[in-house]
Every structure is written in structure tokens, then in C-alpha cells.
Amino acid sequence: MDQMRLAFNGVVKSVRYSRFPLQPTENGERHLEVKLSEDGTEEFTDVEAEGSPSFRPAPQNYSRRSIAWLLLGTLLIFIVGYLVGYISHSKPKVEFLNCSPEKNQTAGKQSVVAPVTQTPVAPVTQTPVAPVTQTPVAPVTQTPVAPVTQTPVAQPAEVEMDFKNISQLLAKKMTREAFQKTLGDFDKPRRSAGSDEDMSLANSIFDGFKKLEMDPWTDIHYVQLPIPDSQNPNKVQFGSEDFSLAGYLAYSATGRVQGKLVYGNYGRKEDLDIVTKNKVELKGCVLLVRAGKISFAEQVANAADRGASAVLIYPDEADYNYVADTVLYGHVHLGSGDPYTPGFPSFNHTQFPPTRSSGLPKIPAQTLTRSVAVKLLQKIGGPEPNATSGFKGGFKQVSYRLGGVENITVEVNNKLVNKEIHNVFGVIKGFDDPDRYIVLGAQRDAWGSGYARATVGTSVLVQLAKAFHEMVENDGFRPRRSLVFASWSAGEYGSVGATEWLEGYMASIDKKVFTYISLDGVVMGKGGFMASASPLLYSLLETTMKEVKSSVGADTVYDMAGKTWDANVMRPMTIDDPAYPFLAFSGIPSVSFHFIKPNSEVYTYYGTQLDTVDRLNYETNHQTNEITAIAAQFAGQMALHLVHDHLLSLDVNRYSKTLTKAVAGVYKRIRLLSQVKDLSPSWLNRARGSFQRAASNLYNDIANTNLDDKEACRILNDRIMTVEHSLLSPYVSPVEVPFRHLLFGRGSHTLASIAETTDVDELRTQLALATWNLQGCANAMVGNIWDLDEEI
Known part of the structure; x- marks a missing residue:
């Protein structure tokens, strides 16, 4: 065998094969050298062989005997291989042991x-x-x-339920009787954030999700919440009268200040312009404004911008039908979340450096009762505003003069306390794309009973979770994507619980949560409807309004609004909307909606002890349970579309009108500034054009795609999901500018701010950044890098 092996090796070595022709050198020897290039390919170099000729193999001669041994060995190898193959492929003999x-x-x-x-x-x-x-x-x-x-x-693909049947099934589960019990279970007299009552409600919701096998979990944060100092109450001194005040505004600056008392209507910028035109000094004054039109935080921010030293806010009889001593509560943080951990979560304050949100006010602010406000307005003095200015309120016994005559002293002594708050979650996982999910959320805390504010929303959340679970478990419903149900704490302080969750898990959820539906305040009255949303959700809102029946004198919710539904229904999303941080901070398409009284846009009992079941029943004509069931069906119907349809129900084309209007505002501003003749907004307009072309191409791709192909749908849906998130400016810090959205955020980076700026250098910089922010959104929507539009 050894002789045979030697003979075989000799024959093989005697012949050399190469697909590269070798030309002999002068000494008759050449070879190829192989090197790896930087791009990973092979380079072949023809070089002369080195070394002594003694190392080269000498030619060999072989005898007939060697060839015979070689043939014999080849035959033997063939026979052995055949036997091994035969044995390995033969069937094993089957034996049955110990069997009858x-x-x-x-x-x-x-x-x-x-x-x-x-x-x-x-x-x-x-x-x-x-x-x-x-x-x-x-x-x-x-x-x-x-x-x-x-x-x-x-089975799911074979027994996939028709959407109409699913919708009808959901409607049957949203009954008056079901909500009568649930609303009673969650109606509590007290439920302040971080309190024992709040924790008890959290545990109840967690246990409910656990019984439904929804894999519940909690998200715990340690936040700083302001509360009044019972030993040192807040005070106002005007003339010879001292007033101790029960209500308060969270996150107000503390201290004692004095200044001239000035009346500023609602504290809007245009209101303060009127005060200034009447030659009343705002710098150093204590500004008295009535609640409404804008948030408490915006009122305080506007006053601080004009140099006021403090702000007092009261409910005027023209806006609020309160008893004389009704106390107001609220917050004045021009932002959301814990303002002492801006941009990052409040998991443990000891681990982070002391930081303050840029939205925290630097001046004291305090609420007043009607009775105290009347006494101040009766003695304020000063000039009377023009009758057409809209400054006159509902108190008949006062003239609403502008003041600027008498001094007033304000003392705010609120204190910060550390509170542990719990957000509670449950999930119904999708069957095709479980890593893509919609979030439905409601706050459960309130200043007092918070019936419309917290009880209704929490009840809708729990009932929807129960209904969807039953539909999946018993009725054959198979959602393609996941539904997450979230119960937030510390919502009254500026969506603290929700924002801390967003900050804590931004890297995990910013590209996976494709819609947020707020359930806060969904029932405020009877007979009307309004909503605030990202333009991506406008079409879904319209569709849902046409599908959900109404029991208040109209066939559907759409019939309540009429054909011009968008003008009658849609409202800009304000900073105090619970859905706002999801849209403007996280870039998640969001929506909040409310059933209201006709010609009304607010529920006047928010932030008071009057937010009770009796008050809401009065506003709904004692049909709270029925309207709550309709509101739950409305939210559930939107969720059904988003988790059932092959393609996400997000309409990119609805952004075109909003973008065009915003860009037109920038054009107008640049035309008004004569010193920027060399600056043109045409590049911004081209970016807008890129956005619209990308949206058009996306819908062409949708039209030419087989929507039964799951992978193709996922690719298209991913392109749709990039839109809202890509509109967040990457050029600003979330600490200084938390609401980074180019269109709906707050700060110098927004198109609305650019359309108002007078600083030419700032205008140039922000216009360039906004242009590329918008172009980047268009590029993200395109998807493939080789399809990008190079127009800009």
C-alpha cells in the first residue's frame, strides 16, 4: 500500500496545472504571486522565482511496476467506496421488542x-x-x-376575519352596561400622582391585565413633584387685605415679589401688545390674567418675556361657571416630563447631575379664586381698554381696567417632594409584525376625583384591552401588529409618566411605535366632536367618523360634523395635550379626540375639585355611559384599522397642505425683510417638492405592489413610518429644545418660528437647517439610497 501511495503522489506531482499561462524567463523558471487588495479582491503578479535551483523538484521516471500498483490502488479505492455507500444507504432492520x-x-x-x-x-x-x-x-x-x-x-391566514365583521364584533362589546360597572370601579375621590390611591389603581390595572394574560409590566420612575407647603401657604397682599390661597401651579418659581398690578386679559402675545399700546408698563409688574385660550405655562412664559415679576391666574365668569371659591390647579412647565431630568428618564436622581429644563419659569405664578380676583379687579385702577379689544370679562361689578397703579405682593412657597410613580402596561401581540405596535394610553391621576380627566379614560383603556383579548382568544381575530395598553401616572403635572417612558426607551420605541391614541378626556359633553392629530392620521379620522354610529341625533360621528369636517373638527395640537409629547418630542403620529357640547372646546371643570360624575352627567345630559361606549368604539375602530390592514392607515399625502402653508409663511417673512435680498427660500421650496415627489412615488409603489406579500408590505410600511420621526430636527438638543418637530414643535428651528424671526443671521442659519431637515425626511421616505433625488 505504501508503494502504491508513493506512485500515486509521484504521478500527481509530475503534472502542474494553472489557468494562468507561464512564460519561462531566461533561466527557464517563472511563478505567480497572489496578493489581497484593499477591496478584498485578489491581485496576481507574475514574478521570477527566487531560491537555489537545488530546491526545484527534479524530473522523475516511473516503471511499469509503479503504474500497475497505481491502477490496483485505484481499483481498491473504488471497491471500498462502493461498499461503504451500500452499507450506509441500506434500511435498518426493524425489531419490535416486548410487544403483543x-x-x-x-x-x-x-x-x-x-x-x-x-x-x-x-x-x-x-x-x-x-x-x-x-x-x-x-x-x-x-x-x-x-x-x-x-x-x-x-390557520390565521385561512380564517382571516373580514374587517366589517371584526368592527361589528367590537361594537357589540362596547356597551353601556359594561361601562356602568367599569366607571364605578375606577371612580375614586382622590388619586394624586404617587399617592396610595394612585398605587392601588395601578395594582388593580396590573392585576386586570394579568388575568387577561397580557404579559403586564410596570415602568417605575422617581420624579420631583411640587406641592403646597401646608405650614407656609401661598399668599397675596393687596392694599390692606391679605389672602391665603389654596390652589397652586406646579413648577412655579418660589419666592416673594412685589410690583404694580396689571390686567392682561388671557395673557396672549396680542393681549400684552394692547396693554403696552395703552402705555401701561409690563416690566416688573404682577400680571393678572384670566384662564383660557392658552395654557397656564404659555401665559407665564409670555409674561416673563415681557419682564413681568409674577403672574396671577383666575377663572372669569365669562369662561367658567364656577362657584366663588372654586380652586384652580395646574402646572406652568413649558414642556413635559420631569423638568429636573430634561431629555433623560428619572430612574434615579442620584445618578444624574442636577439639571433644569429650559421650560421652567423663572417667575412665581399662582391661581386665584373668583372671589379674590373680583376684589383685585375692583381696585386695580388705570386706563380702560378699547371696547373692541375683548378685554371685558363676565364680572358685571368690575370695569376691567388695565392697572399699573397699585402695588401687590405675591408669595409662593411650594416645595418639591420625591415621588415614586408607576406606569402600567399590557400587550396583545401581533401575529405578523409583533415588533410594530400601536399604543393606547390614559392617565389615571388627577388633582381631585378627576372623573372626566382620568376615570373615563382609564375605563375605556381597560374595556378595550378586555374586548381585544376576547376577540383574539375566542373569536378568531388575528391582529397583524401589536397593541400596547398604557396607564400613565403624573399626567396632571405635564404628562410626566408618559414622557419619562419616552425618554427612557427612545432608542427602542421611536421606530417601532407607529401611532399613539390618547384616551384622556374623550368624553366632555354631548352633541359635538373635535380632534387634534398628525396630518398622517387625518384620513383615518375621517374614515372612522363615517364608520362609528352616533346615538345623539345623527347617524354617524361624521354626520355630526358635516361635509367640511376638517374645518369643524380639527384643532391644532397644543402643548398641554397628552398626545403632544408623542408627536413633537418622539415623532410618533398621534391623535386625541373629544366628544363635547356643541360650540364648546373645553371642559371647564378640569383642574378643579368639580370634575365629578355629577358634573359630567350634567354636560352629557345623563348619557355619560352611552357616550363613553361610543368613544371607546371610536378609539377601538382606529386601532383596528392600524393593526388589521395590510398597509398602515397613515396618509403621507395629507402633509402636503400643512407643508405648503408653512413654507408660504417663510416666503412672506423673507419678502418683508429688505436686508436679505440675497437670500431666497427657493431651496426650502425644492425640499418641499422633494417631499411631495417622494410621497407620490411611495403611493405608486403601493399601487404596483402585491399587498398580500407580507415582506413587501413591511418594506412599504417601514417607509411610511419614517415620515414623522424624520421631521424631528437633528440639530437641536432635547435638553434645551425638547419639542424638535419641524412643523409642530416649539423653538427657533420650526418653520413657524422662522416665519416670525427678525434676526437676519439667525434666519440664514435656521433656514438652511430646516431645508435639509425636510429634504432628509424626503430621502428617508424614498427608502433605497440609489433612488434618492439629487435636486438639492
Whole structure:
């Protein structure tokens, strides 16, 4: 055998093969040198061989005997290989031990049938080696198991429910009787954030999600919440009168200040312009404004910008039908979340440096009761505003003069306390794309009872979770994407719980949560409807309004609004909207909606102890349960579209009108500034054009795609999901400018701010950044880098 091996090796070495022609050098020897280039390819270099000729193999001669040994070895190898192949492919002998004859006969029959029944299963559950390594008993025991365990997974596509049937099924579960019980269960007299009552409600919701097998979890944060100092109450001193005040405004600056008392209507910028035109000094004054039109935080920010030293806010009789001593609560943080951990979560304050949000006011602010406000307005003095200015309120016993005459002293002594708050979550996982999810959320805390503010929303959240679970568990509903149900704490302080969650898990959720539906304040009255949303959700809102029946004198919710539904229904999303941080901070398409009284846009009992079941029943004509069921069906119907349809119900084309209007505002501003003749907004307009072309191309791709192809739909949906997130400016810090959205945010980076700026240098910089922000959104929508538009 050794001789045969030597002969074989000799023959092989005697012949050299190469696909590269070798030309001899002068000494008759050349070879190829192979090198790896930087791009990973091989480079071949023809170089002269080095070394002594003694190292080169010498030519060899072979005898007939060697050739014979070689042929004999080849034949022997062939025979051995054949025998090994034959043995390895032969069927093993089957033996049945310790079995009765009847069982042997049965088993024998099954062993013959096994290859036939396992043929379709084998590619899925096991490799073709299985029959060799296992005895025939394995196919017998596994054969019935495979179809049983795989049947639930394979069936959804076959038994997919029609959307109309799913919608009807959901409507049947949203009943007046169901909400009568749930609303009663969550109606509590007290529920302040971080209190024992708040924790008890959180545990109740968690246990409910656990019973529904929704894999519940909690998100715990340690936040700083301001509360009044019971030993040192807030005060106002005017003339010879001292007033101790019960209500308060969270996150107000503390301290004692004095200044001239000035009346500023609602504290809007245009209101303060009127005060200035009447030659009343705002710098150093204590500004008295009535609640409404804009948030408390915006009122305080506007006053601080004009140099006021403090702000007092009261409910005027023209806006609020309160008793004289009704106390107001609220917050004045021009932002959301814990302002002492801006841009990052409040998991543990000891781990982070002391930081303050840029939205925290630097001046004290305090609420007043009606009775105290009347006494101040009666003695304020100063000039009277023009009758057409709209400054006159509802108090008949006062003239609403502008003041600027008498001094007033304001003392705010609120204190910060550390509170542990719990957000509670439950999930119903999708069957196709479980890593894409919609979030439905509601706050459960309130200043007092918070019936409309918290009880209704929490009840809708829990009932929807129960309904969707039953539809999946018992009725065959198979959502393509996941539904997350969230109960937030510390919502009254500026969506603290929700924002801390967004800050804590931004990297995980910013590209996976494709819609947020707020359930806060969904019932405020009867007979009207309004909503605030990202333009991506306008079409879905319209569709849902046409589908959901109304029991208040109209066939559908759409009939309540009429054909010009967008003008009658849609409102800009304000900073105090619970959905706002999801849209403007995280770039998640968001929506909030409210059933209201006709010609009304607010629920006047928010932030008071009057937000009770009796007050809401009065506003709904004692149909709170029925309207709550309709509101729940409305939210559920939107969620159904978003998790059931092959394509996400987000309409990119609806952004065109909003973009065009915003860009037109920038054009107008640049035309008004004569010193920027060399600056043109045409590049911004081209970016807008790129956005619209990208949206058009996206819908062309949708029209030319088989929507039954799951992978193709996922690619299209990912392109749709980039839009809102890509409109967040990457050029600003979330600490200084948390609301980074180009269109709906707050700060110098927004198109609205650019359309108002008078600083030429700032205008140039922000215009350039906004242009590329918008172009980047268009590029993200395109998807493939080789399809990008190079117009800019």
C-alpha cells in the first residue's frame, strides 16, 4: 500500500496545472504571486522565482511496476467506496421488542405508511436524516403531534376575519352596561400622582391585565413633584387685605415679589401688545390674567418675556361657571416630563447631575379664586381698554381696567417632594409584525376625583384591552401588529409618566411605535366632536367618523360634523395635550379626540375639585355611559384599522397642505425683510417638492405592489413610518429644545418660528437647517439610497 501511495503522489506531482499561462524567463523558471487588495479582491503578479535551483523538484521516471500498483490502488479505492455507500444507504432492520402480536402487526403497518405521511412534514419539522436515526416508533408518536401543534399557527391566514365583521364584533362589546360597572370601579375621590390611591389603581390595572394574560409590566420612575407647603401657604397682599390661597401651579418659581398690578386679559402675545399700546408698563409688574385660550405655562412664559415679576391666574365668569371659591390647579412647565431630568428618564436622581429644563419659569405664578380676583379687579385702577379689544370679562361689578397703579405682593412657597410613580402596561401581540405596535394610553391621576380627566379614560383603556383579548382568544381575530395598553401616572403635572417612558426607551420605541391614541378626556359633553392629530392620521379620522354610529341625533360621528369636517373638527395640537409629547418630542403620529357640547372646546371643570360624575352627567345630559361606549368604539375602530390592514392607515399625502402653508409663511417673512435680498427660500421650496415627489412615488409603489406579500408590505410600511420621526430636527438638543418637530414643535428651528424671526443671521442659519431637515425626511421616505433625488 505504501508503494502504491508513493506512485500515486509521484504521478500527481509530475503534472502542474494553472489557468494562468507561464512564460519561462531566461533561466527557464517563472511563478505567480497572489496578493489581497484593499477591496478584498485578489491581485496576481507574475514574478521570477527566487531560491537555489537545488530546491526545484527534479524530473522523475516511473516503471511499469509503479503504474500497475497505481491502477490496483485505484481499483481498491473504488471497491471500498462502493461498499461503504451500500452499507450506509441500506434500511435498518426493524425489531419490535416486548410487544403483543397485535401490536406488532399494527406497528408494522404504520412503519410502511410513515414515509408517506411524513413527506410534507419533513421539510418543516425535521431533516431527511430522521428516518435513519430514529426507530419507526418515533414517526408513530410524532405523526399526530405535528398537525396539532402547527394548526393554530397555520390557520390565521385561512380564517382571516373580514374587517366589517371584526368592527361589528367590537361594537357589540362596547356597551353601556359594561361601562356602568367599569366607571364605578375606577371612580375614586382622590388619586394624586404617587399617592396610595394612585398605587392601588395601578395594582388593580396590573392585576386586570394579568388575568387577561397580557404579559403586564410596570415602568417605575422617581420624579420631583411640587406641592403646597401646608405650614407656609401661598399668599397675596393687596392694599390692606391679605389672602391665603389654596390652589397652586406646579413648577412655579418660589419666592416673594412685589410690583404694580396689571390686567392682561388671557395673557396672549396680542393681549400684552394692547396693554403696552395703552402705555401701561409690563416690566416688573404682577400680571393678572384670566384662564383660557392658552395654557397656564404659555401665559407665564409670555409674561416673563415681557419682564413681568409674577403672574396671577383666575377663572372669569365669562369662561367658567364656577362657584366663588372654586380652586384652580395646574402646572406652568413649558414642556413635559420631569423638568429636573430634561431629555433623560428619572430612574434615579442620584445618578444624574442636577439639571433644569429650559421650560421652567423663572417667575412665581399662582391661581386665584373668583372671589379674590373680583376684589383685585375692583381696585386695580388705570386706563380702560378699547371696547373692541375683548378685554371685558363676565364680572358685571368690575370695569376691567388695565392697572399699573397699585402695588401687590405675591408669595409662593411650594416645595418639591420625591415621588415614586408607576406606569402600567399590557400587550396583545401581533401575529405578523409583533415588533410594530400601536399604543393606547390614559392617565389615571388627577388633582381631585378627576372623573372626566382620568376615570373615563382609564375605563375605556381597560374595556378595550378586555374586548381585544376576547376577540383574539375566542373569536378568531388575528391582529397583524401589536397593541400596547398604557396607564400613565403624573399626567396632571405635564404628562410626566408618559414622557419619562419616552425618554427612557427612545432608542427602542421611536421606530417601532407607529401611532399613539390618547384616551384622556374623550368624553366632555354631548352633541359635538373635535380632534387634534398628525396630518398622517387625518384620513383615518375621517374614515372612522363615517364608520362609528352616533346615538345623539345623527347617524354617524361624521354626520355630526358635516361635509367640511376638517374645518369643524380639527384643532391644532397644543402643548398641554397628552398626545403632544408623542408627536413633537418622539415623532410618533398621534391623535386625541373629544366628544363635547356643541360650540364648546373645553371642559371647564378640569383642574378643579368639580370634575365629578355629577358634573359630567350634567354636560352629557345623563348619557355619560352611552357616550363613553361610543368613544371607546371610536378609539377601538382606529386601532383596528392600524393593526388589521395590510398597509398602515397613515396618509403621507395629507402633509402636503400643512407643508405648503408653512413654507408660504417663510416666503412672506423673507419678502418683508429688505436686508436679505440675497437670500431666497427657493431651496426650502425644492425640499418641499422633494417631499411631495417622494410621497407620490411611495403611493405608486403601493399601487404596483402585491399587498398580500407580507415582506413587501413591511418594506412599504417601514417607509411610511419614517415620515414623522424624520421631521424631528437633528440639530437641536432635547435638553434645551425638547419639542424638535419641524412643523409642530416649539423653538427657533420650526418653520413657524422662522416665519416670525427678525434676526437676519439667525434666519440664514435656521433656514438652511430646516431645508435639509425636510429634504432628509424626503430621502428617508424614498427608502433605497440609489433612488434618492439629487435636486438639492
